Amino acid sequence: MVISQLIFYTLAAFTLISSLFVVFSKNPIYSVLWLIVCFFTIAGHFVMLNAQFLAVVHIIVYSGAIMVLFLFTVMLLNLNKETEPHKPTLLKFGAVIAGGALFLIVIAAMRSGMPAPYVAPQMSEVGYVKNIGMKLYKDYTLPFEVASILFLSAMIGSVVLAKKERS
Amino acid sequence: MTQTIIQTSNLYLPTILIPLLPLLGFFINALFGKKLGHASGWIATAVLFGAFACSLFLFLNLPTGGSETITISNWFYFKNIFIPFAFLIDPLSITMLLVITGIGSLIHLYSIGYMHHDEGFSRFFSYLNLFIFFMLLLVMGNNYLIMFIGWEGVGLCSYLLIGFWFKNQAFNDAAKKAFIMNRIGDLGFIIGMFMMLFYFNSLNFDVVTIGALKLGMGNMTIIYITLFLFVGVMGKSAQLPLYTWLPDAMAGPTPVSALIHAATMVTAGIYMIARSNVLFSLAPHTLDVILIVGTATSLFAAVIGLKQNDIKKVLAYSTVSQLGLMFAALGMGAYESGMFHVVTHAFFKALLFLGAGSVIHAMGGEQDMRNMGGLGKFIKITFATFLIGTVAISGIPPFAGFFSKDEILATAFEHNKVIWGLLSFSSMLTAFYMFRLVYLTFSSSFRGTDEVKHHIHESPATMTMPLIILAACAIIAGFIGLPTIISHTHLFKNYLASVFAQSKLIMPAGHEMSHSMEWILVGTAVTLALVSIAFAYQKYVMQKHVPAADENVKGISKVVANKFYVDEIYNTVFVKPIMLLSDLFLVVVDKLIVDLLVHAIAFITNQIGRALRLLQTGHVGFYMFAMVISMIILLAVQIFVVI
Amino acid sequence: MLTLILLLIPLIASILVLFLKGESVKWFSFFATIVQLIFTFYVYSVFQNKEAAKSLLAINIEWISSPKINFNIALDGMSLLMVFLSNLLMPLIVLAGFNRTQERSHIFYSLVLLMHFALIGVFVSFDGFLYYIFWELALIPIYFISLNWGGVNRSTVTLKFFIYTLAGSLLMLFGFLFLYWNTNLHSLSWFDLTVNHICSCKQGFIFWMFFIAYAIKIPLIPFHTWQPDTYSTAPTQGTMLLSGIMLKMGLYSLLRWLLPIIPNGVAEYTPIAIALCVIGVVYASVIAIMQTDIKKLFAYSSIAHVGLIAAGIFALNMQGIQGGLVQMLAHGINVVGVFYCADIIINRTGNSNINSLGGIRLLAPRFATYFIIIVLGSVALPLTNSFIGEFMLLFGIFEYNSWAAIMAGLTIILGAVYMLRMYQKVMLGDLNENVTVFEDLKWNEELVLATIAILIFVFGIFPKPILELVEPIATEIFKISFVK
């Protein structure tokens, strides 16, 4: 019990710290790296929540694909230095306050409705590949197929946009 | 109330012919005038003689004291109010008809000569015919609305005729002034009619009379009605304070002045009061007002008349003064006397105007008496007839004016000594300035240029004939109304008795005046007239006094010569402020307040748009910031304020 | 069915005319309007036969089921009067343009005929929504006519006009929507609305929604500022349409869609309405006195006249209503006449300032004659068409309040002042140096003016048929509005 709680708190702390670093790092490269850290911690959460398959996919997709893409871009555009001009302090405060306020408001709104800590089913098997596969390929066939259209569109789009040619 | 029965009376045809003939004449002249040339004048005159014949027929065939209503059509109606197009033929209207058609046809005849060289010859006659048509409608209608048609119609014709020589803007101004002043009165008339409609549901004379009788003596409603009607009368009959248009109206051709501004139109007011005598009798306060206004006008105009040098202006003020006298008579309830004076005045004033016209004709258009003198030798017929007219107006027996004026003065003496005094004084002044006119014009030697002197000639027969006829009438017309001291049968009074019978019942009859008293009054009046004539003779014939040139007039004389500056006062008090108001409304209210408000709304809207537009900074960071902030606020409000 | 044909003739003509070119455009439009006029007389003859009229004149078919909107057109005395007025004026308006050249005249006449269609539609609609459609529809052609063929400064002026009137009508739309959902029948049929009144507590609100719309259209002060500019900027035929027929839409609507539908609201606010109207009468008359632009002068005079009509209608009595109806006809004819005269003058001299005109009568006596007749008609001289109407209106106002009548009656005096002043300056006197040549009337101009002059007298001397035509409907409106 205590161990799993401990793991949770540690992971949660890491998650938050890393995401804060993502936001506050001056150098984009650091941000990317902190984001990768953050993704790993989230994958850890997934494992904690019996969603092992998802955790794996998460690491592959995010850390493996998306973050590589980010890194590529940062490198490609040669952004690995602190070129970013700073916003006025007032706006910075504003942004922080806005983020905080949003958090407070949402939390306050949800406060009374939080599901009471309850004992979940002894054995949660939903995260197993079998279950997810069943869901995905049985009920969610259409979205699955449609996602390919989305991908196709995004793919062509990216090619069209990023092609380097000038007539 | 709806009379749709086809009239079988033998009076039907002549009655409708009376207005139709002039109307026909109008159409012929208006449509084919150019082609007809001078024949149009004869046509116009002929139709009037026809109308006169018809009027005579009516006069002869209407039983004494009888009256006949001739309904042409049920003109229109609304709610429960029916307005028929109908004519009322009774002694009062016949009297007026005879005067209008009779004098009218003479003046038409005269105009043929007078207007001979004018390029608007046929137009002139079409207007004259149209005028007669409206005047006839005015006196023949059996309800106030028909009367009002005539009332406004004559105003229109007066406008057209005063401004007959439309190239001259001063004449046009005079015409416009006449029309507008009349319209001021007309508003009063209309309001009076509304009150009648409101209280009696009808405008027919008989219905209104019955209704008024039901309301009884001194009822406020009737007082208001009569006061409003009197406002109308003031405009039409040129009483204080709406008289200023009449002297200006002399801008029109002289026959017009004779016909419209002396004999007929301006007496419409008297006719109207006589027609509604019962109403007025029921409203003693109104009568008092009329008496005061009439007396004041009479005196005021007479005073101004003293200092006028334009031959027509003198006559115009004399007309105003005489009208005032008539109103004084009406104001004392002596309707017959008023009417009587209308008739006699019509003759001698028409005569005077036509004579003046003849003089002007002879002088080649010159109207200023200071440039005349000694004309008696050149134009004898004119001089003779003019003199008759002057004597008549001055009240020298046995000319027509004496009888009618004496009657009024006698009534006034009975009624109120002060009024009598004032009216007598006014008569005296009349005699003075009329003889001043005669002396300045006809006696002593010619003061004008030689060129004019050679031009002087007697007028053609078409002009002298009417003069002679009118002069004859001016002599004898008085005999239809001999005073009681001479004869016990007052023909005129008896003829109209049926019309005023009702009023006589209402009004407290004055006690019969003793004969000796009457003789004294007659004597006084005649003496006063003779004295003033003598005074005029002394001043203008003996001393050969010629009025000074305008710029040399000083002091009170100047004030009088300038008509007490009434026009100027009106100009400052009414006209200028309205013009100022007009500009004020346009510039300040319309453009500045109302329009600015409209534009301000548009402007403010636009400015808000401009301000809001600045939110769209183009910075995507700001956009997202704004989104989040508004999201937070909306969430907070939605969740915490309401739930 | 007949009503529908009446409605369709101008519409079809307006489409057909687009395919024509040159002079044939005018002739065709004239022909169409004359056909329409003749047909109107036929419809009138049917109307006289009460039994046949019911089945022949009314159409009521469902157009939209929810919210319920019926294509409900019919003719009653009041509609017929207005239709008659439009159809009478339309040939004159078309004819007036015969000796004028316009660019793209086929579009111009198409718009004119489209406007005609919309106007007829307004007058025959008995469903509030349908009425509203036509009301708005009428605005579009006149806007484009003014915008395309107008004078100086036309874009701002017409835009103001458009937005102003549209603002009013949108408020009216709101009023209609409000009425629809707040009456229990859920219908905008005139027949339903007149029987089934909305609760008195809400009538005051609706009154303002409608009143502002109509006050802008009529126009009453203080909603009038669009009008003088628009009248003087629009091409004359446009001005004739606007002043002759279009502003009658507002007055007609007072009688059709205001009085019988929200009688209590009207009764509640009638003092304010009358005050506005009467003040408007005096105010506009006084302004007209000093106007130097001839078209603006007529525009202000028109404000005064319609103010009087509106005041009479708001006096809420029989003679006021009836007089208002009669006067609408009269004013329509007269105002078209005066604006046409103004156009003839401006067209020939290129000048609209009355101070730099003068002596035209010397050169064009026939024109002068027609002009004075029309002027006299508009100052309501007895035996001209506007006298009876004005008389009844003033009496109506008098019955409501005698002081108001005296104030409104000032129009009799002031009207004469500004009209005669204008006539004197423009037509009389000696020739002004700006006016050296002035051709007398052309055949089409003479035809138009003669027709107007004849109409002025015919309706002035024989007012009874018109009064009888409108009497039943006036009685009905009166009854509906005042039997509580």
Add this chain to the structure above:
Amino acid sequence: MENTIQAVPQNWYLLLSTFMFCIGVMGVLLRRNAIIILMCIELMLNAVNLLLVSFSSYAGNAEGQVFVFFIMVVAAAEVAVGLALLVSIYRNIASTDIDILSKMKW
């Protein structure tokens, strides 16, 4: 491991993911570098993922986890397109500062 569900109340996950989401929002508002903003959006999406998985696991409902797949798909697609756009912009203005992109305003 399976016991996490019993040991940690779900509220914590809710709190955690909300907090993370808000950090993402804050980052978006705070930064001017487009790439970092993109990453912050990824952060927000991951917060959602976490929430969905936690709900899914606690309720024993696999749908939540399936949905996470779609979010990943979309995230990937978005990143691809976004970075492509970014590259194309960078070629034109040689910057990834979003505040320079304000040619169109008002």
Add this chain to the structure above:
Amino acid sequence: MNTLIYTACLGLFGLLAEIFNLRKYLIPIMVLGLAVIFSLNLQTWNHPETHFNGMLTDSNFSTAFSGLAIFIMLIILILAGDFYTSSDDEKHISDYMAILVFTLCGALMMFSYANMAMLFLGIETLSISLYVMAGSRRFEVKSNEAGFKYFLMGSFASAFLLFGIALIFGVTGTFSIDGIGVYMRAHADQLDPLFIVGMLLMIFAMLFKVSAAPFHFWAPDVYEGAPSLITALMSTLVKIAAFAAFYKLLSVCFVFALGKAEIILTVSCAATLLIGNLVALTQDNFKRLLAYSGISHAGYMLLAIISLQGSTDSALFLYSAGYAVASLAAFAIAITVFKATGTESISGFNGLGKKNPMLAAGLSMAMLSLAGIPPFAGFFGKYFIFSEAMRNGYQNLVFLAIISSIIGVFYYMKVIVAMYSKPANEFEVKPTFSYQLVIIVCILLSIIIGVFPGLFTKLL
């Protein structure tokens, strides 16, 4: 269901066309294909069905809106032929066509979704395609900027949508909209706060998608920067799809919970009306003007959303149709004029009334329809929406809408005034055949809908 599949196939065909060198015939074939799909789509009329285990439902609502969307895309494709004429465009034409058709796929999903996943994917398919299309003029900074702004804000908003979906899933345990609807009905009087927050976050996201204030900021910039044809697409298809999805979402999932969102919706509606119309007053760029006008139209359509308890779908559809045809006509004319004058400013229209009266007349009618003046379709749309809102007791909002309509007329008229009363510029305008066709068809449709609005009122 079939519609979606066919459309996807058509998109794939577009991609393949490049390979088979069919570039020349591409657009005609695509148009033809869409026409066929349009007619096939009608088959589902009155055959409500659910497909793919509750992922997709065909209903009259979805059929009607799908038909409209297909029609819009058809028009856009017809216009595309003469729009993409530069050599750079020529090269990518099949890509563009495919992406456009995929956009339509996204829209179709948004009409017929029955599961949050489908909604989300539909929105994203639509959006991602549009990010690309908006930025497709990649050598123009404006286009870049438009694409990137749209992208950034769009994905930001998507995140909120997802958070909302997640919360609702947490409470209801399902992504099926019917399932959520069942929960909502069962707990209507005592809704879990999580559910409410989720709902509100979703509403925020949808308000963003429909460009309602205060989430409208992206719209003007993106509309201005995007290629005109894409602007036309965004202001018609995208807006309508977003509204349809919004409507469906609220009416199925949240109808009884809307009391908890009333303030947000009302404020947003009012703000949208005012901001859209007021700011539009000050615009000189025609596309930007239409963007603000689009925002104000969103306000009117939000009125239909707010009063959806009274099932205002017919009114919404009528409004959408009227708005779409008028906008398309306006854009078709505007694109022609832009090409001729080389400027997108309103002053580019100066003197069009003389230069080309037919174009000017067409644009005038389009503007009048957008301004909501009878007898054009725009008026009836407005009328029905106002009427429905009034019925549901939103008098004040209707009044505000009326006021803002008055303001709105002003800027529409500005264009008309420019065309008719300003001196003409030096240019020659001659629309190509396809543009003429589109203009005539759209204007005629606008009038036909205006004359027979009854066809639509009981449609759904």
